[in-house]
Amino acid sequence: MTQDKSAKKDDFDLQEFLPYLLNRAAEESSLEFQQVYKDRYGMLRTEWRVLFHLGNYGEMTAKEIGERAKIHKTKVSRAVSKLEQRRYLARNRDTSDRRVEQLTLTSAGQTVYRDLRLVAEAYDTKLAGLFSRDEAELLRKMLRRLAHMD
């Protein structure tokens, strides 16, 4: 039985399958940034996402973060707790609806956010540098389309 691991038996090739390619690219491109927020601040993926949402868009409720970032409420809840423990964010009970908490970054949280944002910017520039300006722009547009973010 002849084995040929580069070609395939039929017209399907796993390496061309978009969900597979997207996942591989996402994993690979997350590694370097993950290293920074993990090593430097002991944060998890959901935690930096919450931090960035507050840093980038301002005061927001846990629910809003979950909807915008497509993160399940239990994950948001736990990330918020941890960020609060570390004094990176503060909760404020909404006076008109006491179920709701408005979340904001403390100044410590803002400092962390600004630091990580610099890293993110530099890393994004590096990744985009793999392509021409037009290609990079098109890539973002296509990814937004795939993610239903447009």
Added chain:
Amino acid sequence: MTQDKSAKKDDFDLQEFLPYLLNRAAEESSLEFQQVYKDRYGMLRTEWRVLFHLGNYGEMTAKEIGERAKIHKTKVSRAVSKLEQRRYLARNRDTSDRRVEQLTLTSAGQTVYRDLRLVAEAYDTKLAGLFSRDEAELLRKMLRRLAHMD
């Protein structure tokens, strides 16, 4: 304090950050296919990846699968065990090196693979249909570059 959740305070926007966009697109585009292999066969992500590697490229060792798919050996080991339990794959000790096992799909495994491959093909066509032919091709090329698969 004025809040404006669409614009940002500075020139960084989370929604344009490539690792974030890639992850969001990857997650979103995996959902529909995941539903199928999960509901129809009770498989996990690593399991279909292993199944597809064997189905697509033929006999292979656990180590090879791990290298090609960038999956850690413990995850591969567990996926192989589960696929073996379900009689989707068979292990064959290599006679020249008894540490190694050659893995192949059983005919039941091939049936499952063929079924899922049809679903994958149709789904890939649907996703690629969001773009022009040239754009879709460029997208795959860029993703391969980002994933270091070229």
Added chain:
DNA sequence: GCTTGTTAGTTACAAAATCAACTATTACTC
């Protein structure tokens, strides 16, 4: 041929993600 190092794969324990059930509060309906 015996020590030392390396490799393929597994297992055990800790960390994290998922899912369901829960509390507290508000909204709706009659």
Added chain:
DNA sequence: GAGTAATAGTTGATTTTGTAACTAACAAGC
């Protein structure tokens, strides 16, 4: 306004992942 439904957020039990240590087999040096 009492009773039911809905919502924001939390907690607990289960599943899955990640990390490290392990076994078994082979390789290399002497």
